Amino acid sequence: MTEIPGKPTPPLSHLRVLDLSRVLAGPFATQNLADMGAEVIKVERPGHGDDTRGWGPPFVGRDMARQQRGDSAYFLSANRNKESITCDMAKPEGQALIRRLAEKCDILVENYKVGTLERYGLDYASLREVNPRLIYCSITGFGQTGPYAPRPGYDFVFQGMGGLMSITGVPDGQDGAGPMKVGVAVADLMTAMYATSAIMGAIEQRHVSGKGQHIDIALLDCLIALTSFQALNYFVSGEVPQRLGNGHPNIVPYQVFACKGGHIILAVANDSQFRSFSRAIGKPEWADDERFKVGSSRGANRELLCGMVGELMLERTMHEWIELLEANHVPCGPINSIDQVFNDPQVQHRGMRVPMQHPSGPISLLASPMRFSDTPVRYDLPPPLLGQHTAEVLQRVLGLSEAELQALHEQHIV
Numbered sequence: 001m002t003e004i005p006g007k008p009t010p011p012l013s014h015l016r017v018l019d020l021s022r023v024l025a026g027p028f029a030t031q032n033l034a035d036m037g038a039e040v041i042k043v044e045r046p047g048h049g050d051d052t053r054g055w056g057p058p059f060v061g062r063d064m065a066r067q068q069r070g071d072s073a074y075f076l077s078a079n080r081n082k083e084s085i086t087c088d089m090a091k092p093e094g095q096a097l098i099r100r101l102a103e104k105c106d107i108l109v110e111n112y113k114v115g116t117l118e119r120y121g122l123d124y125a126s127l128r129e130v131n132p133r134l135i136y137c138s139i140t141g142f143g144q145t146g147p148y149a150p151r152p153g154y155d156f157v158f159q160g161m162g163g164l165m166s167i168t169g170v171p172d173g174q175d176g177a178g179p180m181k182v183g184v185a186v187a188d189l190m191t192a193m194y195a196t197s198a199i200m201g202a203i204e205q206r207h208v209s210g211k212g213q214h215i216d217i218a219l220l221d222c223l224i225a226l227t228s229f230q231a232l233n234y235f236v237s238g239e240v241p242q243r244l245g246n247g248h249p250n251i252v253p254y255q256v257f258a259c260k261g262g263h264i265i266l267a268v269a270n271d272s273q274f275r276s277f278s279r280a281i282g283k284p285e286w287a288d289d290e291r292f293k294v295g296s297s298r299g300a301n302r303e304l305l306c307g308m309v310g311e312l313m314l315e316r317t318m319h320e321w322i323e324l325l326e327a328n329h330v331p332c333g334p335i336n337s338i339d340q341v342f343n344d345p346q347v348q349h350r351g352m353r354v355p356m357q358h359p360s361g362p363i364s365l366l367a368s369p370m371r372f373s374d375t376p377v378r379y380d381l382p383p384p385l386l387g388q389h390t391a392e393v394l395q396r397v398l399g400l401s402e403a404e405l406q407a408l409h410e411q412h413i414v
Contacts, residue, residue, distance in 0.1 A: 010037025011375040015203070016397075018101050019043065019082065020089075020110040020117075022050045024155070024185055025219060026139050027078040028192035030109050033199065034081035035368040035377040041101065041393055042079065042384065046086040046412065049386040050075060061360020070360045076383045080356075080365055083381070083389035086414050093413045095120045097394075103130045104397050107199055111139040114149045124214040134212040135202040137195055143218030153219060155185040162187070162223030167230055169243045179243065191222040252298040253277075253309050256335065262318040266309070267331040271295060280328035281312055358382040390414050 015038040019030040027042075027050070034040040044050055056072035088094040099122065102108055108127065110117060117123045124136040138144060141153025159165050159181045169180030198215045206212060224231070230241045233249060241249060246265075248254035253266050268277050271294055275287040286292050286308075291301045298305055313321065318334055325332045336344065342353050352367045356379060368377045394400045394414070408414045 008375055010035075010378050011372060013037035013039075015039070015106045016104065017041065017107040017109065018098070018105040020098075020108065020112070020122075021139065022111065023052055024074075024078055024188040025191040025195070026109050026111040027052075028189060029137070029139070029195040029199070030082065031078050031080055032192065032196040032368070032370075033107070034381075035370065035379075037375070037378055038107070040082040041105070041389075041397070042082045042084045043087050043089075043098065043101075044084055044386055046088055046387065046414065049084070049086070050079070052078070053386065060358060060363055071383065071385070076358075076363065076365060079383040081378060081381045082384055083393050084384035084387055085390040085393050086387035087390075088413050089120055089122065091411075091413055093408070093411060095122060097398075097408070097413065098122055099127065099130055100398050102127045102134060105131070105134065106203070107135045107137065109137045109139065109195070109199075113152060114140055114144055128212060132211055133206060135199060135206065135215065136212065137199055137202075137215040137217060139191060139195055139217045139219070141219050143221060144216045148220075155187040155219070156181060158187040158219045158223045162220055163227050163231075164223060167227070167241050167243055167249075170245050171243045174245070177243075186226070187219050187223040190226050191217060191219045194222050194225070247302070247306075250299065251295065252302045253306055255306065257306075257310050257313040259313045259321055260315070260317040263335050264313060264318045264321050265333045265335060266325075267333070269331065273330060274298070276328050277325070277330045280325055280330055281309075283312070354379050356382045359385055359388075387414070 012033055015033070017030055017033050017038050017040040019026065019040050019042045021027055021030065022044075030038075030040050030042070042050075052075040053071045055074040056069075058073050059069045059071065060073065060076065061070035087097055089098055098120075102122075110122075118126075124134075124138070127134055127136060140149070141158065142148035142151055159168075160179070164186070165179035165181055168182065169178055170176045195215070195217045198217060202213050202215060230249065233239070233241055244255075246256035251267075251269055253268050256263050256265055266277075268274050274292070274295075275284075278284050278286040286305075290297065292298050292305055316324075322332055322334065334340075341347055347353075350367075352369075354365045354367045356363055356365055359382070363382065365379075365382075367379075370377055391405055394405060394408075400408075405414070
């Protein structure tokens with residue numbers, strides 16, 4: 001991207017990314033790179049673009065040039081700081097254009113089904129011939145190898161297949177029992193984070209080897225990795241983890257409790273905190289009770305202890321408990337709705353809602369949680385309109401003339 005005089009240079013401003021991905025996992029990863037300053041060129045299908053442009057409502061504004069509704073909030077969530085070009089990769093001329101762009105890029109991110117880009121001559125083996133330093137990240141549902149590799153897949157499927165839903169939801173025997181998915185596309189988002197980290201690792205290795213490499217990221221792998229200590233609980237004990245609702249499998253009391261007019265989250269994670277908690281609620285004897293004195297005993301007596309805590313919590317309101325417990329350094333908190341989140345003074349102080357000017361009008365986006373002391377992330381470009389930067393990018397990066405651009409338009413390549 002063009003540097004702005006007097007403005008700190010973001011950490012990845014020396015890198016150029018060719019983004020051939022759609023939907024969420026790939027675009028969110030490339031948005032991470034773009035926020036850190038990388039020049040990201042998003043390639044989309046002419047006349048259609050990323051599927052998520054239409055994943056609404058809600059939508060922002062209206063594209064008067066195309067006489068149709070504007071882009072969805074979903075699309076806006078993952079495409080900040082990018083330039084959009086259109087290119088028909090199904091045509092040889094479009095494939096040639098992508099190869100020329102790949103030659104000028106440091107990183108390529110794609111999430112096509114296994115084998116699709118190979119048919120176009122745009123797979124890693126083909127592109128490393130024109131750019132040996134290219135870091136090529138493939139994001140697929142099941143990875144590049146294995147019996148399921150050719151299958152498509154979506155976030156919801158992997159939350160089930162990867163075991164996450166089996167440990168999320170109301171326990172059997174209680175009202176509303178059953179597996180439950182997470183309220184956001186956590187498989188996609190976790191995959192994006194792993195992809196970002198892997199790309200950074202490959203960039204660092206390139207400083208040593210001088211060569212790029214292929215990164216194979218699978219949503220199923222990433223979702224299984226997210227099961228973390230629950231998987232280790234199974235490996236160590238041989239017992240299959242079960243749903244505990246809002247409870248924690250290893251820590252007690254660490255869950256949601258009802259109180260007057262609402263609910264409170266208690267996160268009493270160690271013995272010291274339990275002693276503070278016991279004193280704060282007027283039950284100091286609990287801290288010396290052999291059934292509750294140490295974490296393993298509290299875990300063994302989960303139902304008894306949580307029943308006793310539950311009765312006490314009903315005696316005060318959420319705000320009364322939070323004020324009391326925070327004064328005694330006991331970790332706790334409310335369950336906020338999304339609007340309450342962005343009205344919270346801490347969230348406002350951290351600037352997690354970022355205003356930007358979109359072609360359709362003013363919008364708000366989520367801030368990046370990455371905070372650098374010397375090279376801050378940027379919020380320079382709003383999510384682009386479809387093909388908004390086609391001419392600009394092809395002229396700047398490939399040096400195409402007006403006549404060449406016109407020819408590509410006439411052939412419906414861009």
